[in-house]
Amino acid sequence: MGTKTSEKTDNSLANDAIIEIIEIHKWFGDFHVLQGIDLTVRKKERIVICGPSGSGKSTLIRCINRLEEHQRGRIIVDGIELTDNIKNIEKVRTEVGMVFQHFNLFPHLTIVENLSLGPLWVRKVPKAEAEETAMFYLDKVHIAEQAQKYPGQLSGGQQQRVAIARSLCMNPKVMLFDEPTSALDPEMIKEVLDVMIELAQEGMTMIVVSHEMGFAKSVAHRVLFMDFGKIVEGNTPREFFENPQNDRTKLFLSQILH
């Protein structure tokens, strides 16, 4: 098993892939959420995944940092295969940042403490340096003046930008976004998307579960459509929106692009 993994590793590095998902299946009880997904994500690639609720898109990206466990198939992230090995899981998690629908900031810590927690305790960076990094990324998401506040004192859009900065502080190789704008009031969506676009322009590898089709069109290299636990269609945004092939994709697009 070990040698096989390392062979795979060499391969994946050679063809520039950072995430390889090979034929994974997952069940919640009897419910077959992921029904054999294959996906290779290359370095600096930006992928938007859309699809109806319950199609398994969130579950898929949550498998990539092992918030959910897959039951069959293989997931290899930056040369490390995700197995029960907790050390490997923690290693992958430090390389993969995640932004949640409901922000999930730590409410008992100030903004700057939220950001420096990971560097301080996981990367074991000195406190002054961790706070400096925190301020750098807060500045990047245009929110440095809120550093000493608590999450509860910020608006939803601000909280989500802090959450993005918190992930960036770990200096991740990949960023996962799980419906980052779905819980926001309409007037706050843009400020979060703007930060994500800036991130994209800097060459971050991103996998975004979202229904923000404008974002997908302008930023994504590939748009994937998932339904009933499978990737039904995947194409460049232009082809995907202008010339969808699958009937279910067409139906879905007609429902969300009024």
Place this chain on the structure above:
Amino acid sequence: MEAYVQEKPVEALKPPVTSVGVIGWIRYNLFKGWFNSLLTIITIYCLWVIVPPLIRWAFIDSLWVSTGAECQQANGACWSIIPANIRFIIFGFFPYDQQWRPLVAMVLLIGLLFYSRNRNHWKKSLLYAWLIGLFVMGLLMKGGLFGLSPVESTKWGGLPLTLMLSVFGLTAAYPLGVVMALGRRSKMQAVKTLCILYIELIRGVPLISLLFMSSVVFPLFLPEGVTINNILRAQVAIILFTAAYIAEVVRGGLQAIPRGQYEAADSIGLSYYLTMRLVILPQALKIVIPPSVQQLISAFKDTSLVVIIALFDVLRTTQTVLSNPKWMGFSAEAYIFVALIYFLCCFFMSNYSRRLERELETGL
């Protein structure tokens, strides 16, 4: 519908006079409707009947410094029972000429507790202060070093014993309870089963029976000639008992933490231990401050149950004074005094818990 746009700002109006000020307050709170008025009148009548005689008994007709014989003649309260017996009530059978030692130990303990109130003082130096303080307290109580005459722990009693059982009982029970709560939610089946067994078994028995077991049953299992100090056994029983309750309180707090917090901690690569220590427990323990303090207060008062295994805590020393023929019949005064001691300690705890809640409030 006609279009409407507000052009001028609306002027602010003052509330009507009858709804503000003293008259407004009285009208609203005491005489709102006939039923409220009736209740107010009945309450005033009851206070009129009860309060003046009580004040006369406690303060006007009362004796503060006198002998027991003089008290028998008087109509009012005989507070003299307290000053006349204060040293026995507080220190029990501790040798009379050595009673400064438990006094210094208590002052040290209370001083340390007060100093620890402020969270800004929670540094490493405070830990050392406590370690040194504990050593000095133990030395003062037990003696046998530095020219202090040794005192058997069977002679310890009164308020120092009550404080010792409760302060050490509660400080040891709390972390143990937290560990049990985490254990009960563990994914490791063996750990989980053990914690459930522990919690349910201990919660299923009254403290009295635990104390009996520790003093009567437990020694039967020890080899011949080995004895374990009676106070220590009571202390362990109190710790084990309180920990089981704290565990359930803390578990409630853990359940209130949304799954997103665990996931966020996981996603930045924190280990289980760090997730608990940095993210989950600080939030969960804050939520359960009110029920934990409730549990600690109740455990503090339960330490008085150690009388049944012949330890002389402050309640038992008071009862002993009352069995002295010279002071018979003044139990009300003596018990009010002990109640006051208990009340002060409990009030301190609940006051501190409210202060902690305020300090830890972060708005989400």
